[in-house]
Amino acid sequence: MQNADQRDLGVRLVARKQGIFDKCFIESPMTSVGRHNEEIQRNIRLWKKKPVLNLIYRNFHETIARQLPNLPAGLVVELGSGAIDITETIPQCVRTDIFPNPWIDRVENAYDLSFPDASVSTVILFDVFHHLRYPGTALSEIRRVLVPAGRVIIFEPCVSLLGLIVYGIFHEEPLAMKQPVQWEAPKSWSPADLDYYAAQGNATRIFLRQGMPIADSGFCMLTTKRISAISYVASGGYSKPQLYPDRAFPLMRFVDRMCDLLPDIFGTRLLVVLEKTVK
Ligand SMILES: C[S@@+](CC[C@H](N)C(=O)[O-])C[C@H]1O[C@@H](n2cnc3c(N)ncnc32)[C@H](O)[C@@H]1O
Numbered sequence: 439m440q441n442a443d444q445r446d447l448g449v450r451l452v453a454r455k456q457g458i459f460d461k462c463f464i465e466s467p468m469t470s471v472g473r474h475n476e477e478i479q480r481n482i483r484l485w486k487k488k489p490v491l492n493l494i495y496r497n498f499h500e501t502i503a504r505q506l507p508n509l510p511a512g513l514v515v516e517l518g519s520g521a522i523d524i525t526e527t528i529p530q531c532v533r534t535d536i537f538p539n540p541w542i543d544r545v546e547n548a549y550d551l552s553f554p555d556a557s558v559s560t561v562i563l564f565d566v567f568h569h570l571r572y573p574g575t576a577l578s579e580i581r582r583v584l585v586p587a588g589r590v591i592i593f594e595p596c597v598s599l600l601g602l603i604v605y606g607i608f609h610e611e612p613l614a615m616k617q618p619v620q621w622e623a624p625k626s627w628s629p630a631d632l633d634y635y636a637a638q639g640n641a642t643r644i645f646l647r648q649g650m651p652i653a654d655s656g657f658c659m660l661t662t663k664r665i666s667a668i669s670y671v672a673s674g675g676y677s678k679p680q681l682y683p684d685r686a687f688p689l690m691r692f693v694d695r696m697c698d699l700l701p702d703i704f705g706t707r708l709l710v711v712l713e714k715t716v717k
Pocket residue numbers: 474475478517518519520521522535536537546547548549563564565566569570632
């Protein structure tokens with residue numbers, strides 16, 4: 439049997455042969471879940487080299503924080519916190535991930551949460567939803583731990599015209615726009631069977647094109663908002679070159695506000711808020 443390293447090497451070799459069409463429309467071959475932690479450790483190093491990213495993520499977290507007032511009592515939990523500290527903006531948030539990194543409050547898998555039923559008021563998924571191979575199965579587990587009228591706040595890549603170019607061409611993860619979304623896991627699957635899955639187009643397809651049974655899953659959609667975030671894409675994120683000097687950040691924020699007027703063209707980030715309904 440192949441070990442994980444051999445499989446990863448195989449995946450990288452196959453990925454190199456993939457063209458842009460494949461990257462936009464189909465998902466990547468299977469990779470071990472450990473790749474997430476490799477990326478987390480890499481992002482910590484890159485984060486320190488790009489001060490502007492700190493400002494950008496703070497803005498994103500403030501957008502999420504604005505969804506929190508007037509929620510029922512209960513914990514605020516982030517799943518898949520990775521390397522970034524959301525508690526700088528939302529101090530009460532419990533930071534979790536599938537990897538026991540030292541800064542994480544507790545280890546949690548979106549498919550198998552350790553929280554009791556109806557104990558959490560809000561679950562935040564920041565760039566995590568497109569890594570969930572079976573989003574319906576994860577949402578059903580999240581619903582279990584939410585109090586009545588509790589919320590899921592999802593922040594994801596948005597596939598507008600600009601989003602298609604940015605994520606389709608310049609980001610290593612696939613958009614997978616033509617790959618069928620597997621809403622629910624097969625019966626034989628277990629939450630311990632995690633692999634590295636990425637389909638950046640999933641949130642756009644599921645929440646903006648409404649291709650999936652959200653209402654049947656016991657949620658109603660309260661908000662979908664496309665955000666231009668030109669300051670983010672032009673920062674190059676973690677791994678690509680920054681296209682503007684740090685001192686131009688206030689100007690870039692002005693550009694963001696102008697481009698927010700045309701979200702079909704310029705939306706690159708998608709905010710979704712779901713509320714738990716009574717089935
Ligand atoms: C792209 S990173 C995002 C990290 C962080 N939220 C951010 O915005 O920088 C995806 C994160 O999701 C986590 N993740 C992947 N599958 C998960 C699962 N089944 N349950 C919880 N977290 C998961 C990964 O470990 C990783 O930290």
